[in-house]
Amino acid sequence: MHDLDFDHYHELGITEDEAAAIKQLIEEQDTLELLTVGIDIGSSTSHLLFAKVVLRRRTNDLSSRFEVVERQVVWTSPIIHTPFQVDGMIDAHELSHFIADAYAAAGFTAKDIDSGAVILTGEAIKRPNARAIDELFASQSGKFVCASAGHELESLLAAHGSGATRLSSQRGGASLHVDIGGGTTKLALLDGGEVLDVAAYAVGGRLLAQDADGAWTRIDDSARLVADDLGISLTPATAADPEVRRRICERLAEVSVDEILGAEPTPLGKALQLTRPIERSVAPAYLTFSGGVSEYIFGSEPGDYGDIARDLAGDIVRQLGQRADIPAIDAGQRIRATVIGASQYTVQVSGKTIHVSDQSVLPVHNLPVIHLGLIDAATVDREHVATAIRRGAGIRGADVTVAVALGFGWTGLPAYDALEELALGIADGAGASEQPLTLVIDGDVGQLVGRILGVDVGLDRRVVSVDGVELNDLDFIDIGEVLTPPGVVPVVIKSLLFS
Incomplete structure (x- = not known):
């Protein structure tokens, strides 16, 4: 599995020198x-950060997989x-100067960077903005994962990036993560x-904020x-009145605490x-x-930045204390929670039981992964599979009719009835499209599922x-051309890492 022609990586946005370096390292x-x-x-x-990530080859199998052992x-x-x-x-233009100045201050150039992730949220995901941001990183598109985060994906990123999911895993039990930014608040319910x-x-x-003057x-x-x-007429003049801002913050806090505690929302709450x-x-x-806003909730920010963040934090803390007896725990990261520390390349090789209906669709790169979890042959259900695809696509802000990868594990015997039920659920959830559909399976059923989809189910x-590949939430994937022999494809997984 290690005698592979990694020269194919130049078609995935990696130069021949980089491909040779990857091959040598592997x-x-x-x-x-x-x-x-x-x-x-x-x-x-x-904002941005630079990090060093150390990966080590697994010693418990013969694959080419590396796992992260250190991040600094x-x-x-x-x-x-x-x-x-x-x-x-x-x-x-101004943003590009900020990024260039950051590189210079850190003592790095673009050539020094092995991998990276750019996350755009809120106003930044409007199409004209996204196109301008993409142009900043176009020359390194093979190295960078770029994700436009809608509200649900941003909630997921904040839960992971803050350390809340890790804390939930360590403590066990259920928790609610609350990420309060400049314009929106994101919630994530966690359990174990x-x-x-x-x-x-x-x-x-920052729903209300001052300008430079x-x-x-x-x-x-x-x-x-x-x-x-x-009943307030809100203008720059009335917003300058501290009493007006106090009343607005108090009402915003009421809406927020209703959402945090699961109370029935008011008409205003529903509108927001x-x-x-x-x-x-x-x-x-x-x-x-x-x-x-969490910097003020935990008392770690002494400054004032010409907005309502401090007052909003105070009102939320006060109202939570009045209405509920639930502790708040610092998960580790606050304002930098959604900064992705890295997109690390993990090289894997598919199993040999793969199905490619049209080899002209390869290579593909930077496909967002919709992870469906582990699917059991004994309990696989068509409707559940379709629902999981739609829900996963909604969270990732992905369109299943465009280029995406469905990732899942398979356990149990490859019985035809079970695989057909799986294929029917995939067809229902993904639907017909001119764009190819990529399945990445941790289990040796890739060829069977592909054939059932195309022949028996008749997915247009x-x-x-492909199978024999492990994926996780928030992964992106590159798949190279089929290598014959041995009839496998090289796979590059770009995993988002957090503090």
Whole structure:
């Protein structure tokens, strides 16, 4: 499995020199060190960090898989307010200067970076902005994973990045993670380290903010909704009144605490919901917080940045104390929670039981992975599989009719009835499309599932089905051309790492 022609990687955005280096590392070394960068571009703030990631080849099997054994943050940038133009779009020119200055201050150049992740959230995911940001990293597209995070994906990123999922796994039991940013709050219900559900609503610390001259000119639509509910005419002049801001913060906190505690929302609360309410299948025993407002909740930020974050934090803490007896625990990361520390390359090789209905679709790169978990042959259910695909696509902000990868594990015998039920669920959830569908399976059923989809189920879609590969939530994947012999494909997995 190690005698592979990794020259195919140049088609995945990796140069021949990089491909040769990867091949040498895989074949000759047990340890690999990467210099990585994580960049978070949000609707309110932007920042980045550099980290060194050490990977070591597994010693318990004969695969080419590396696992992360050490991660060290080597430099973090200042946190800046995301620069916007007067038309509301991100100022890509100013942002590029910020990134260039950060590289220079850290003592790195683009050539020093082995891998990276760029996450765009909030206003940054508007199409004109996203295109401008993509252009900043176009020359290194093979190295960078770029993800535009909708509300649900941002909730997931915050839960992982803050350390809340790790804390949940260590402590056991259920918890609720609350990420309060500049314009939105994201919730994630956790149990034993797993994210059960996510939600978001429009409450944040920069719904009202001052401009460079001190005038209260930033007035988001959410703040206007609250002002209307209070019977206040909100203008820069009225927003300058501390009493007006106090009343708005108090009402925003009421909405937020209702959501945190699972209370029936008011009409205003419903108007501020950005997703469906979180489904409370378990009752959280404690809360964790992240985001800019959390710095004030935990008393770690002494400064004031010309917005309502400090007052909002105070009102949320006060109202939570009055309405519930639930502890709040610091999970480790606050305002930097959604900064992805790295996108690390893990090289794997598929099993030989693969199915490629049209080899012209390969290679593919940077496919977001929708992970369906472990599927048991004894209990596989068509409707459950389809629902898992739709739900996973919603959280990742992915369109299953475009280029995505469905990842899952398979356990049990490869009985035809069970595989057909799986294939029918995949067909229901993914649907017909001109774009290929990629299946990545941890189990030796890739060829069978691919053939059943194409022949017996008749899915009107080209299918790439590979097995023998392990994936996780928040992975992206590259798949190279089929290597004959031995009839396998090289796979590069780009895993988002957190502090």
